Amino acid sequence: MNCLGIESTAHTLGIGITKKEEVVANERSIYKPSPGKGIVPSEAAKHHSKTKKKVLEDALKKANIEKEDLDIVAVASGPGLPPCLLEGVKLAKKLSNQLKIPLVPVNHCIAHIEIGKKDCKSKDPLVQYVSGGNTQIISQSGNLYRIYGETLDIGIGNAFDKFARNLGLQMPGGPKIMQLAKKGENYIPLPYTVKGMDLAFSGLVTEATRKSENAEKEDIAYSFQETALSMLIEVTERALAHTKKEELLLTGGVAANTRLQEMNQLMAKEHQADFYVPKREYCGDNGAMIAYTGYIYREKNQDPKEVDINPTWRPNTYKIPLPK
Amino acid sequence: MNVVYRGAEATLYRDKYLGIPVIKKERKPKKYRIREIDDIIRKERIKKEVKMLKKAREVVKTPHTLQVNLKDHSIVMEELEGSTIKKRIEENQENPQKLGREIGKMIRGLHDKNIAHNDLTTSNMIRKGGEIFLIDFGMAEDTHRIENKAMDLLVFKKMLKSTHWKVDREIWENMKKGYRDEKTIKKLKEIEERARYL
Ligand SMILES: Nc1ncnc2c1ncn2[C@@H]1O[C@H](COP(=O)(O)OP(=O)(O)O)[C@@H](O)[C@H]1O
Ligand SMILES: [Mg+2]
Numbered sequence: 001m002n003c004l005g006i007e008s009t010a011h012t013l014g015i016g017i018t019k020k021e022e023v024v025a026n027e028r029s030i031y032k033p034s035p036g037k038g039i040v041p042s043e044a045a046k047h048h049s050k051t052k053k054k055v056l057e058d059a060l061k062k063a064n065i066e067k068e069d070l071d072i073v074a075v076a077s078g079p080g081l082p083p084c085l086l087e088g089v090k091l092a093k094k095l096s097n098q099l100k101i102p103l104v105p106v107n108h109c110i111a112h113i114e115i116g117k118k119d120c121k122s123k124d125p126l127v128q129y130v131s132g133g134n135t136q137i138i139s140q141s142g143n144l145y146r147i148y149g150e151t152l153d154i155g156i157g158n159a160f161d162k163f164a165r166n167l168g169l170q171m172p173g174g175p176k177i178m179q180l181a182k183k184g185e186n187y188i189p190l191p192y193t194v195k196g197m198d199l200a201f202s203g204l205v206t207e208a209t210r211k212s213e214n215a216e217k218e219d220i221a222y223s224f225q226e227t228a229l230s231m232l233i234e235v236t237e238r239a240l241a242h243t244k245k246e247e248l249l250l251t252g253g254v255a256a257n258t259r260l261q262e263m264n265q266l267m268a269k270e271h272q273a274d275f276y277v278p279k280r281e282y283c284g285d286n287g288a289m290i291a292y293t294g295y296i297y298r299e300k301n302q303d304p305k306e307v308d309i310n311p312t313w314r315p316n317t318y319k320i321p322l323p324k
Numbered sequence: 325m326n327v328v329y330r331g332a333e334a335t336l337y338r339d340k341y342l343g344i345p346v347i348k349k350e351r352k353p354k355k356y357r358i359r360e361i362d363d364i365i366r367k368e369r370i371k372k373e374v375k376m377l378k379k380a381r382e383v384v385k386t387p388h389t390l391q392v393n394l395k396d397h398s399i400v401m402e403e404l405e406g407s408t409i410k411k412r413i414e415e416n417q418e419n420p421q422k423l424g425r426e427i428g429k430m431i432r433g434l435h436d437k438n439i440a441h442n443d444l445t446t447s448n449m450i451r452k453g454g455e456i457f458l459i460d461f462g463m464a465e466d467t468h469r470i471e472n473k474a475m476d477l478l479v480f481k482k483m484l485k486s487t488h489w490k491v492d493r494e495i496w497e498n499m500k501k502g503y504r505d506e507k508t509i510k511k512l513k514e515i516e517e518r519a520r521y522l
Contacts, residue, residue, distance in 0.1 A: 146486040152519065187360035194463070196443045196479035230357040230365075238332035242447065242487070263356040270355070271330075316486075 002065060003072040003298070004095065005291025008088030009080025009108045010132060011039060013048040015055045016288030017063040017070075018295050021118070025062035026281055026288035027055050035170060038161065039132075045083035052091055059287065070099055072301070074294020077105040078310030079134075085309035093304045102301035104294040108285075109134060109315040110145060114296065115289035116251040120276035126245040128236050128264065131252035131285070132157035135232070137197060137239045138315060145315045148239040149197030156228060157254045159201035163224055166209040167217060177221045178257055184222020188215055192227055197235045197242070204228060225259060233263050240271050249276045255283040297321055333369070333462065341390055341400055350398035351462075366397045369462035374399060376439060376464035383433040385457040404459075406452030413446060413488050420494040426456055427495070428502020431477070434458075435508065440465050440472040444480035446488065474511035477503075481512075 007014035007028075014028040031047035033039050060067060075092035078085060096103035113127050126148075127138045135151040154162070157174055164173020169180075191207050193200040208224040240248060248268045254260065255277055268275035282289060299321060325337040325348065337348040351366045353359075370392070377386050391400035409427075412418045427449070434441060441448075442463040450457045465472065480499070484492040500509060 141486070142489060144489070146489065147482070148486045187358060189360075189364065192361070192365070195475055196445065196463075196483065198479065198482070226358050226361060230361050233356050234332070241330070241332040242445070266356040267354070 001071045001295065002063070002069055003074055003104075003291045003295040004059070004070050005074040005076075005106070005111075005287045005289070005294050006088045006092050007076045007108070007111075007285050007287045007290045008048045008084050008091075009076050009078070010084055010285060011044060012285035013051055013055055013087070014285055014287035014290070015052075015059040016286060016291040017059055017065070018288065018291040019063070021292065021295065023288040023292065024064075025059040026286050027058040027062060028286060029055050033171060036165060036168075037171075038158075038165070039081070041081040041083045044081065045087050048084060048087040052087065056091075067095070067099065070095070070101055072102050072104060072294055072298055073099075074104040074106050074290050075307070076108040076111060076290050077307060078313030079108060080309075080311060082309060082311045085311060089307060089309050093307065096304045102298070103304045103307055104298055104301045105307050105310070106290050106293045106297065107313055107315050107318045108290075109136065109138070110318055111289040111293040112251045113138065113145065113249070113315075114293045115282045115286075116249050116276070116278040118292060119278040119282050120249060122247045122249050122274070122276050124245060125247035125249035125276065126236070126240050126243055126273075127249045127251065128232070129252045130156050130232070130250070130254035130260070132161065132254075134252065135199070136315075137236055139239070139243050139245055140320065141243075143320050144318070145320065147314070147316050148243065149199070149235040152195070152198050152200045153202045154205075156201060156232060157252075159205050159228060160225075160254070163205050163208055166205070167212055167221070174254065174257065177225055178259065180218050180221035181225040181259070182222075184216070184218040184220075186216070186219045186222075187226065188219060188223040190223055190227045192231055194231050194234055197238050199231045199235050201228060204231075225257075229257070229260050229263055232260070233267050236264070237267050237271070240268075240273060245273065247274045247276065249278075251278055251283050253284045256280065338403065339400070345403040345405070346390060346400050347387070347403045348398055348400050350396060352397075367394070370394065370397050370399060372464060373460075373462040376461035376466075377401075379437070379466070380434060380439055380441075380458065380461060380464070383437045383439075384430050385455050386461070387457060387459060404450045404452045404457050406450045406457070408447050409449040409451060409456065410446035410487070412451060413491065420491040421498045424495040424498025425502035427480075428499040428504070430456060430458065430502075431480070431499070432503045432505060435473045435476070435505070438466060438468045440467050440476040442476060442479065444476060445483045470508055470511050471515070473508050474515055477508065477512050478515060
C-alpha cells in the first residue's frame with residue numbers, strides 16, 4: 001500500500017511517500033521570504049503552486065513508482081496559513097479524483113508526533129512540539145492527544161525570527177541567534193512569562209529588542225535564548241511531572257536548536273525519562289510525516305468533496321485510531 | 325527526612341517540627357538553566373509563596389508556614405493529611421457538581437482579594453477534613469486586573485480539559501456557578517476568542 005503525503009501549511013512544500021509504514025521518499029522545496037521580512041502567506045502559496053509539479057515528480061522518482069501505483073493520498077489540511085493550505089488541498093483533491101483513491105486529511109501537529117514516535121521508537125511520550133507558529137506540550141490520554149501547555153501568543157520559532165529581524169540579522173533568524181548566543185557571556189535580565197503550563201513570548205521579544213540598544217549583540221542573544229528556552233523547559237517539566245510520562249519527545253523545526261536539546265536532556269534525566277529527538281528531516285515540516293500519518297489513520301479517509309482547509313485545527317479533536 | 329514528592333519545581337520531604345508532621349518544600353537548583361536565571365526564579369518564587377500564602381489565608385484554606393529558609397530556598401509548612409483533588413477525581417471520590425461549585429467559590433474568594441494564583445490545578449488542591457486547601461503559591465500575584473483573573477480561570481479550565489476529560493465540562497459549568505462573577509467570565513470568553521486555540 002503506497003501513500004502520498006502533501007505538506008504545505010507554511011514555508012515548506014513537502015511531498016513524501018510511504019510504502020506501508022516505511023518512508024520511501026521525502027522531497028521538499030522551501031519558500032524564502034525576501035531579506036528582512038517575515039513570511040507573506042500569498043507569496044508562500046505562490047511558491048508552493050510553482051514548485052509542486054517538480055516536487056511531486058521528484059518524490060515519485062525517488063520512490064521508484066508511478067502515480068498510478070498510489071493507493072492513498074494524504075494532505076495536511078491544518079493548522080496553517082490558509083493560502084498555503086489551499087495549495088496542498090487542491091493538489092490532493094486533484095490526485096484523489098484523478099486516480100480514484102481515498103483522500104485522508106491529516107492534522108499537521110499530529111503528523112509531527114506520529115513520525116517522531118516512529119523514528120525514535122517511542123511509545124507514549126510527552127511531546128514538546130516547537131516550530132515557527134506552534135509551541136505545544138502534548139500527550140496522549142484516552143483516544144486523544146491532549147494539549148497540556150502552549151504558547152498564549154506567538155510560536156517560539158517566530159519569537160526567535162522576530163527578535164533576529166529586530167537585531168537586523170538575516171533569515172532564518174533562529175539559527176543566527178543560536179550562534180550568537182554561544183558567544184554571549186553576560187546575562188541581561190528579561191521578562192519571563194509562564195502561566196501554569198502555558199507561556200508567552202511577545203513581552204520577551206519587545207523587551208530584548210529594547211535592551212539590545214545598549215548591549216552587545218552576543219549578550220542579548222544569549223539572554224534572550226536562555227530566557228525563552230528556560231520558560232519552555234519549565235512548562236514541559238511541569239507537564240512531565242503532572243502526566244508522569246516516562247518519555248520526552250522533542251520535535252518541530254526549533255528542535256534543531258542544540259541548546260534546547262541539551263536542556264531537555266538534562267531535565268528529562270532528573271525525572272528518569274528517556275529523551276528523544278527524531279532525525280533532522282522529520283523535525284522540520286515534511287511530506288513523509290503526512291504520508292505516514294495518512295497511512296496509519298487511513299480509515300479516516302473522506303470524500304474529496306468534503307475535505308476543506310482547517311486553519312485552526314486543534315490536535316486534541318482528532319481521534320487516534322485504535323491499534324488493529 | 326523522606327521524599328514524598330518530586331515535582332516540577334520542588335522536592336518535598338516529610339519531617340517533624342516541634343513534634344508535628346510537616347512538609348519541607350525545597351526548590352533545588354535546576355541544572356538545565358543558567359545560574360543567573362535559576363537564582364532569580366528560585367528566590368522570587370519562594371518569597372512570593374510565603375507572602376501570598378499568608379495573604380490568601382484570609383480568604384481560603386492554606387497550610388501554615390512554620391519556617392522559611394532563603395539560603396536553601398525552602399519552606400516548612402504544616403502537613404495536610406488528605407489527598408489531592410486530582411487523585412480524588414481519578415478515584416471517583418468527588419462529586420463533580422459539588423466540587424465545581426466549591427472550587428468556584430474558593431477562586432472567587434481569592435480574586436475578590438486581588439490574588440491570581442496562576443497555577444490553578446487539581447494537584448494544587450488538597451481535601452482535608454471535608455475542606456479544600458489551596459497550595460503552591462509560587463507564581464501567584466497581587467493584582468486587581470480583570471485580565472489576570474480571567475487568565476487564572478483559563479489555566480484551570482485548560483487543565484481540566486487535558487487532565488480530567490471525563491468530567492471537565494461538569495466541573496467547569498459548576499465552577500462558573502460557584503464563581504458567580506459575570507464580568508470576569510465575560511473577559512475570559514473574550515480572551516479565548518482572541519486566542520489562537522479556539
Ligand atoms: N502542606 C502539604 N501537605 C501535604 N501535601 C502537600 C503539601 N504541600 C504539597 N503537598 C503535595 O506535594 C505536591 C507538590 O507540592 P507543590 O507545592 O504543589 O509543589 P510543585 O511546585 O512542585 O507543584 C502537591 O501536589 C501535594 O501532593
Ligand atoms: Mg503544585
